[in-house]
């Protein structure tokens with residue numbers, strides 16, 4: 001999916017919500033345990049309940065990799081179940097020397113080899129341009145580069161002062177020479193509200209993937225105050241806040257209710273900004 005199509009979906013659905021599919025077997029409602037693959041059934045019911053309210057799904061691959069062979073199969077089948085008009089994010093946080101990154105890119109983008117073709121993959125910038133470039137060789141596929149993360153440890157490196165500014169600012173400045181806003185997004189945590197003004201100065205046109213609302217306590221209003229741009233420019237993710245709204249038989253309905261609350265807030269924000 002390209003940038004124009006992504007913005008069109010945002011306008012059609014009046015939403016820039018990304019639902020995070022981070023299932024943990026211990027948290028799956030007990031009534032699903034009778035299925036051959038309870039995690040896949042859980043994901044399918046969450047997708048069915050939320051697909052008209054969100055524009056993206058983001059499975060974090062850790063939640064699948066930890067289940068071995070079965071987990072990888074579940075990830076593939078979850079990707080296959082996602083509607084075509086929804087932006088898919090493999091949250092894998094990859095990046096390595098060039099020839100290895102090329103294999104990672106195949107793993108998430110090359111359906112002929114790996115049975116998956118996500119729209120995008122999250123990538124760590126630490127190893128530099130040749131570790132990121134292999135992901136950019138695929139047309140209409142996106143790199144979502146870690147810039148300013150939502151966790152407490154973000155300050156260990158990302159805020160370090162360099163002669164040119166903070167390290168995360170350098171990440172954005174330098175990497176924006178590797179690809180334009182048609183292929184490069186940045187991860188910025190919802191818990192970093194005050195920094196959004198600064199980030200928009202460095203990356204006015206890029207979409208930002210913003211995790212951290214819901215369970216991590218980030219505020220949608222704070223993110224949007226400076227984060228919105230003329231094509232919305234935001235994909236705001238919530239995982240646990242939606243998928244674990246209930247652990248009972250009503251989990252899908254309750255997930256829908258939580259997604260709807262965020263969608264309605266987003267609709268009001270898009271209207272106020274005259275983007276719909």
Ligand SMILES: O=C(O)c1cc(=O)[nH]c(=O)n1[C@@H]1O[C@H](COP(=O)(O)O)[C@@H](O)[C@H]1O
Pocket residue numbers: 020022060091122148149150151187188189211212213214215216237238239240241
């Ligand atoms: O890249 C990410 O998605 C990510 C970056 C970041 O800075 N913070 C962050 O929470 N995430 C991911 O976003 C999701 C957040 O999940 P919840 O806190 O349950 O909504 C998890 O899959 C995290 O791994």
